[in-house]
Amino acid sequence: MSKRGGIKTAIWVAILLIVVFMPQILRGNAYWITVIALLAINVLLVSSLRSITLINEISLGQVGFVVIGAYVHATLMMKGHVNFWASLIISALVAAFIALILAYPFLKVRGIYFSILTLLTAETFRLVAYYWTSMTGGSLGLTGVPGPGKVHIAGALVDFNKPGNYYYIAIGIVVIALLILYYLERAYISFPWRAIKDDNTLAGAVGINVIGYKMVNFVIAAFMAGLSGAVFASFQHNLSPDSTSRFGVTMSIYLLVYMVVGGKDYFVGPLLGTAVLTLLAEETRFMQEYQPMIIGAIAILVMIFMPMGLVGLPRQIKSSWRTRKLTTLAAAEDARRPATAAAGEATAVGAGAPATAPPAAAPSEKTGQG
Amino acid sequence: MTGMAILEVKDLSRHFGGLAAVNHVSVDVEDGEILGLIGPNGAGKSTMLNLIDGTLKVSSGTIAFRGHNITRYPPHRRAHLGIARVFQKNALFKGMTVLENVMAGSYLLTRHGPWGMIGHTYERVRRQPETLKHCMDLLEFVGLEDRTHELCVSLPHGSQRELCVAVALASDPALLLLDEPLTGMNAEETDSMIRIIKEVNATRGTTIIVVEHNVRAVLGLCARSVVLNYGQKLTEGTPRQCVADPAVIEAYLGTDHDVA
Numbered sequence: 001m002s003k004r005g006g007i008k009t010a011i012w013v014a015i016l017l018i019v020v021f022m023p024q025i026l027r028g029n030a031y032w033i034t035v036i037a038l039l040a041i042n043v044l045l046v047s048s049l050r051s052i053t054l055i056n057e058i059s060l061g062q063v064g065f066v067v068i069g070a071y072v073h074a075t076l077m078m079k080g081h082v083n084f085w086a087s088l089i090i091s092a093l094v095a096a097f098i099a100l101i102l103a104y105p106f107l108k109v110r111g112i113y114f115s116i117l118t119l120l121t122a123e124t125f126r127l128v129a130y131y132w133t134s135m136t137g138g139s140l141g142l143t144g145v146p147g148p149g150k151v152h153i154a155g156a157l158v159d160f161n162k163p164g165n166y167y168y169i170a171i172g173i174v175v176i177a178l179l180i181l182y183y184l185e186r187a188y189i190s191f192p193w194r195a196i197k198d199d200n201t202l203a204g205a206v207g208i209n210v211i212g213y214k215m216v217n218f219v220i221a222a223f224m225a226g227l228s229g230a231v232f233a234s235f236q237h238n239l240s241p242d243s244t245s246r247f248g249v250t251m252s253i254y255l256l257v258y259m260v261v262g263g264k265d266y267f268v269g270p271l272l273g274t275a276v277l278t279l280l281a282e283e284t285r286f287m288q289e290y291q292p293m294i295i296g297a298i299a300i301l302v303m304i305f306m307p308m309g310l311v312g313l314p315r316q317i318k319s320s321w322r323t324r325k326l327t328t329l330a331a332a333e334d335a336r337r338p339a340t341a342a343a344g345e346a347t348a349v350g351a352g353a354p355a356t357a358p359p360a361a362a363p364s365e366k367t368g369q370g
Numbered sequence: 371m372t373g374m375a376i377l378e379v380k381d382l383s384r385h386f387g388g389l390a391a392v393n394h395v396s397v398d399v400e401d402g403e404i405l406g407l408i409g410p411n412g413a414g415k416s417t418m419l420n421l422i423d424g425t426l427k428v429s430s431g432t433i434a435f436r437g438h439n440i441t442r443y444p445p446h447r448r449a450h451l452g453i454a455r456v457f458q459k460n461a462l463f464k465g466m467t468v469l470e471n472v473m474a475g476s477y478l479l480t481r482h483g484p485w486g487m488i489g490h491t492y493e494r495v496r497r498q499p500e501t502l503k504h505c506m507d508l509l510e511f512v513g514l515e516d517r518t519h520e521l522c523v524s525l526p527h528g529s530q531r532e533l534c535v536a537v538a539l540a541s542d543p544a545l546l547l548l549d550e551p552l553t554g555m556n557a558e559e560t561d562s563m564i565r566i567i568k569e570v571n572a573t574r575g576t577t578i579i580v581v582e583h584n585v586r587a588v589l590g591l592c593a594r595s596v597v598l599n600y601g602q603k604l605t606e607g608t609p610r611q612c613v614a615d616p617a618v619i620e621a622y623l624g625t626d627h628d629v630a
């Protein structure tokens with residue numbers, strides 16, 4: 001157990017080191033730094049989407065809170081000249097506040113109705129940004145969103161508006177946000193969430209304030225989505241509310257695919273899913289027009305053959321291997337009893353099935369618990 | 371305490387469109403009794419329980435529990451006041467182990483303020499000795515103490531039913547609503563469940579309302595029963611009186627004219 005924990009920690013430290021020294025590894029290759037920074041921002045966004053699956057809902061509206069976070073941050077910095085860090089927090093809080101207003105009616109409905117409501121809300125926010133020209137620049141977009149600017153660090157003047165330097169801020173914020181989400185999943189508040197996920201009605205009957213806990217979950221997820229939007233705005237420097245931009249419906253679908261491909265039952269699922277699919281998209285850039293098709297095909301294949309996603313693959317292989325081994329053992333056991341087996345086959349073909357079924361079924365139950 | 375009404379249901383109605391599933395029913399439940407709620411299929415027994423525990427909203431009438439008017443309370447607030455419910459289907463937290471289910475049931479005893487919910491880890495709350503003891507006592511009571519770490523869905527039907535009761539009892543309720551606790555059980559499981567229900571009532575003083583089709587079980591369990599038919603209260607009294615009542619026999623079996 002402790003050995004496995006040690007290996008896990010080592011892997012995390014290695015990943016963190018690689019991510020931190022990425023600009024050095026890439027020797028300042030601005031293109032790849034941009035790709036990886038956007039990847040990190042998307043990981044936070046997909047994690048916020050996954051956080052809502054803890055109450056058994058699927059939000060297609062996280063992008064809506066990204067729109068709010070991004071535009072509030074841009075407006076505060078460009079028109080209000082607010083400090084970068086303050087603006088970052090305020091815009092995430094605004095997203096969370098809007099989520100709080102929407103949460104009660106949204107979470108009163110469940111399943112597909114919740115998904116539809118969130119999807120339409122996201123589209124509404126995007127269209128508001130699209131048509132509120134005086135505030136957001138409309139379809140022309142908003143350009144010149146500043147970053148944190150030049151900061152004196154250890155005597156040197158570092159310009160954080162440069163992607164290579166802003167990269168560290170983006171990574172830092174994403175890591176802290178992910179740690180918060182990770183902690184919340186281990187805090188006691190996750191237990192009522194689990195109860196709600198398993199059975200809404202029973203959770204209410206044992207005294208859990210179902211709607212209240214769901215609202216808290218939704219608001220936290222919106223905060224994280226808003227934060228990712230704000231980080232994005234200062235990174236990209238320009239925002240476009242176009243339907244083909246990252247604020248469109250397509251993005252919501254992509255986020256969902258990232259989560260499912262990675263494995264929505266695992267905290268690292270969004271990280272792995274987003275990383276794999278983003279890098280795949282970069283590598284297949286030469287056949288860009290086929291990309292949605294490729295992503296769609298991958299999503300379908302993963303859902304059919306790897307229902308637990310990429311992260312769940314080792315466990316899936318292990319359990320199927322164990323089941324197969326036990327089935328072979330059971331078959332061998334049957335072969336060793338020729339009298340009963342022969343009698344079963346002699347009387348009826350169907351009798352053979354119940355004879356082999358119980359030994360095969362019993363061990364598979366055990367594997368489920370282990 | 372016995373003799374005082376713990377739950378007063380006055381003129382309660384619930385309509386589904388044009389159908390009155392519960393139609394102007396008034397029932398007083400005394401503290402410490404086991405009340406049987408019987409009637410043919412579709413009489414409104416389960417609807418009645420859903421109205422009392424808040425799963426369904428009341429159309430008209432009032433429900434008072436220990437002096438509080440709870441008519442408009444959501445389910446979780448009724449649970450705070452001490453109403454617990456066992457659903458007709460085996461409603462359990464399916465992703466949880468047997469022990470975790472009971473722990474979720476004792477949420478009201480283990481919950482913290484907003485900062486506590488975030489400040490404490492789940493692991494820490496789970497290992498608190500008093501919580502653990504509370505849950506293990508309950509599991510021992512229903513006879514599931516050696517299956518604590520199994521997933522609840524791997525239990526057989528009868529044991530799942532017993533676990534449902536343990537989950538409901540985990541919040542130390544004053545009123546327990548049981549919706550057909552004996553359905554689908556064999557003779558042995560039925561006896562075990564009846565023993566559990568009786569013991570809950572005797573040792574904990576929990577008031578129990580039980581909806582059940584098994585008339586023999588109702589006769590054995592309840593001192594008093596209420597008969598519903600087409601959403602209306604037909605009669606009430608001791609189970610034997612009720613079963614002998616011509617109106618009840620008519621409701622269950624019809625009249626000679628129906629047969630002819």
